[in-house]
Amino acid sequence: MQRFMINVLDLTTSISRAMDMVSPVIMGHHQRVAYLSYALGRAMETSPERLALIVLSASLHDIGAMSLLDRKRALDFEEKNHHVHAEMGYNHLKDFPLFSSVANVVRYHHHPWNFYSDDNSDDTIPEAAHILHLADRIDVLVDYSRNLLEQADTIRATVLPMSGTVFSPLVIDAFHAQSIKESFWLELLSATQTDHAFRNIPEIHADWSLLNIVEFSWFMARLIDFRCSFTATHSSGVSAVAEWLANLVGFSQNECQMMMIAGFLHDIGKLGVPTELINKNGKLTDEEFNQVKPHAYLTRKILAPLKNLPGLVDWCSFHHERLDGSGYPYRLDSQQIPLGAKILAVADIFTALIEDRPYRKGLKITKALEIIQDQVKNGLLDHRVVSLLSEEAEMAKYVCLTSQKYAQTRYRDFFDALPECLQAPRYDA
Ligand SMILES: [Fe+2]
Numbered sequence: 115m116q117r118f119m120i121n122v123l124d125l126t127t128s129i130s131r132a133m134d135m136v137s138p139v140i141m142g143h144h145q146r147v148a149y150l151s152y153a154l155g156r157a158m159e160t161s162p163e164r165l166a167l168i169v170l171s172a173s174l175h176d177i178g179a180m181s182l183l184d185r186k187r188a189l190d191f192e193e194k195n196h197h198v199h200a201e202m203g204y205n206h207l208k209d210f211p212l213f214s215s216v217a218n219v220v221r222y223h224h225h226p227w228n229f230y231s232d233d234n235s236d237d238t239i240p241e242a243a244h245i246l247h248l249a250d251r252i253d254v255l256v257d258y259s260r261n262l263l264e265q266a267d268t269i270r271a272t273v274l275p276m277s278g279t280v281f282s283p284l285v286i287d288a289f290h291a292q293s294i295k296e297s298f299w300l301e302l303l304s305a306t307q308t309d310h311a312f313r314n315i316p317e318i319h320a321d322w323s324l325l326n327i328v329e330f331s332w333f334m335a336r337l338i339d340f341r342c343s344f345t346a347t348h349s350s351g352v353s354a355v356a357e358w359l360a361n362l363v364g365f366s367q368n369e370c371q372m373m374m375i376a377g378f379l380h381d382i383g384k385l386g387v388p389t390e391l392i393n394k395n396g397k398l399t400d401e402e403f404n405q406v407k408p409h410a411y412l413t414r415k416i417l418a419p420l421k422n423l424p425g426l427v428d429w430c431s432f433h434h435e436r437l438d439g440s441g442y443p444y445r446l447d448s449q450q451i452p453l454g455a456k457i458l459a460v461a462d463i464f465t466a467l468i469e470d471r472p473y474r475k476g477l478k479i480t481k482a483l484e485i486i487q488d489q490v491k492n493g494l495l496d497h498r499v500v501s502l503l504s505e506e507a508e509m510a511k512y513v514c515l516t517s518q519k520y521a522q523t524r525y526r527d528f529f530d531a532l533p534e535c536l537q538a539p540r541y542d543a
Pocket residue numbers: 175176188196199200223224250
């Protein structure tokens with residue numbers, strides 16, 4: 115059976131980098147918090163294995179902040195509703211085996227040290243969460259447009275008095291000892307420029323089967339799609355139609371499975387696009403479209419650690435390329451676009467046209483096909499793929515809607531199982 119060796123930290127770093135692309139205000143936050151957590155954990159003489167898990171938690175910690183507004187709120191030192199994105203992050207991570215070990219750390223990364231008792235005798239909150247909590251708050255206190263060394267005293271004066279109430283005394287002691295060193299702050303400044311700011315922690319490798327890749331694609335698609343009820347089932351529809359078309363085109367069984375995975379993963383670069391734009395009720399302005407366009411590029415960046423699946427990565431990141439070279443972001447032409455990406459492009463457009471959007475109901479099949487065939491005439495989409503789709507359009511619709519119906523149930527089940535404060539998000543901009 116085919117196996118895939120994955121460097122987990124590379125993967126989470128690429129996911130968090132994309133998440134931080136959502137705004138210049140947020141850029142580098144996850145990497146810096148990962149460095150700070152590492153530095154504090156190391157000063158507390160945490161074992162290398164536990165340090166690796168702390169870094170992993172830190173590199174995913176704000177994954178539950180779904181919109182740009184949520185992300186900006188997460189950076190507010192005084193914000194009182196931090197538990198919302200932390201709880202959401204926990205609920206995403208706990209169901210995915212690779213990240214379930216860090217779900218609890220993410221869940222409690224904003225809980226005060228004395229949340230459950232004055233002496234913290236209750237150990238519900240893992241120590242790693244206390245480390246992450248302080249690391250996160252230090253990063254939001256820094257003004258990166260100013261000299262860091264000039265701010266060190268003020269930051270120390272802000273957080274040190276919170277020892278034993280908001281922050282763990284052990285973590286504060288570690289910060290107290292480390293923060294007198296200029297190198298602590300200077301390393302923080304360079305944390306976003308180096309891939310391996312962490313010394314002496316073991317690499318985390320996962321030996322994945324194809325099923326694990328499928329689980330990963332579900333996990334990522336859920337992060338993207340569940341940001342709004344209108345997009346909640348998009349990737350599922352694309353995935354099913356793309357797999358079905360791949361089969362008609364004559365792809366092998368293995369390639370068809372990869373196409374199914376590609377459907378789930380193609381838009382993961384949207385982690386770096388503000389949710390408010392994705393769900394805009396109306397046409398995007400040119401300026402807004404320039405904020406959406408990078409998602410195909412970011413998809414490639416996020417998937418880069420899946421080194422032994424180059425075909426899958428190409429299919430996903432080329433799904434907005436067009437045969438005449440007018441697509442984005444690489445402006446490839448027909449010769450350069452692999453057939454898999456051509457199939458994915460057709461599946462993506464077909465699904466988008468027949469599903470409901472915030473600004474319109476799903477189109478009838480005949481209208482959708484008309485639009486797609488026009489794009490073939492204009493030299494944008496592959497003639498053969500569209501012919502196969504057109505010949506069995508009703509079947510394509512059935513395949514798409516059946517998959518989306520199942521995804522809709524998963525969407526409802528996910529939110530029904532959450533506490534009341536985490537309602538299904540609706541961002542109608
Ligand atoms: Fe957070």
